[in-house]
Amino acid sequence: MKPLLCLHFFRSTTNAKKKQWITSLPPEVLTLENQFEKALLSVFPAPRDWERAQQLAQAETCNAQREGYLITCFNDPRYPSMLKELPDPPMAIMGRGQWPLFKIPLAVVGTRKPTQYGLCAARELTIHLSEYPINFTSGLALGIDAAVHQAALDVGATTTAFLAGGMNHFTPRRHLNLAKEIVQGGGGYFTEQPFSQQPERHTFPVRNRLIAGASLATLVLEAARKSGALITANQAFHYGREVFALPGATNMPMSEGPNALIADEIASALVRWEDFAPRFYPMWRKNDEILGKGALLEAEILSLFPHGRRVKLDHISYRLNQQKSSIFKGLRTLIDLDFIEQVGPDTYCRKTVL
Secondary structure, three states: OOOOHHOOOOOOOOHHHHHHOOOOHHHHHHHHOOOOHHHHHHHOHHHHHHHHHHEEEEEHHHHHHHHOEEEEHHHHHOOHEEEEEOOOOOEEEEEOOOOOOEEEEEEEEOOOOOHHHHHHHHHHHHHHHOOOOOOEEEEOOHHHHHHHHOOOOOOOOEEEEEEOOOOOOOHHHHHHHHHHHHOOOOOOOEEEOOOOOOOOOHHHHHHHHHHHHHHOEEEEEOOOOOOOOHHHHHHHHHHHOOEEOOOOOOOOOOHHHHHHHHHHHOOOOOOOOHHHHHHHHHHHOOOOOOOOEEEEEEHHHHOOOOOOOOOHHHHHHHHHHHHHHHHHHHHHHHHOOOOOEEEEEEEEEHHHHO
């Protein structure tokens, strides 16, 4: 049985403390049950809770084998890389299909009661971004979520989803065929909830946190002022990820949420589809050298990396007077270009010379 799956169901501490603890351990301990258990109980002395966690992990493993879904733990290379960078990631996720590791994830969320404006926006977005290696991430809910998933499939793009309930409680049931198409299209759907957990009011914000945390940025197309989509956007902002929003007329109820995000300076306005790709992911900038001009953020970031010295995200943000979300995006670009590497939580080091 996987020790990290047991840790996932261990309720005596938080996800943040779990991550801090496991990242301090030698990697080999994460796969050795006896050593893992001994080390854990020396830090979190709750043997009854650990025994209960082991029982839940065993039940989840049996359910996965019987039902044919996958369990992906934090130390598995198939675990979503962006999710792993959160301060409080789940120790395991359950799901069907795969997480497309080599595509850039963009969370797209919105209301369950979209207007034609929002539905057209979902189609335009997928059309303009489908030429790039992108993964459209959402929640398989009614409305904007389903529109984005379907539009992505229609143009041959990859899409993934996170669920609010366990694998035995897929909702809404009318989207089962859509979920199968998502898997067939190279994506998948996932949850951190145990097999028998029904979707409840408190599990939806948890699901929204995964959507935001697994993505490089979050885009809100249409949403009410108080909605799950705005919870997702605020969680993305809290995690230091960039947020975008589609502005709308002030008399449109489903534009109140995006307009408020823009007014509160939580989100940047999406005005032209043609300009969005390089704003979302600078490597997709056309007809320009990625690091050719010192004015580009990536070049400015790289100038702060003396060779061999580790540099913290907070230091870069302070020196350049930029929001952490913008710095994070620039760092991801430099990692993809193999100029720098991540060597610890929010810590980076230069690899090559320009």
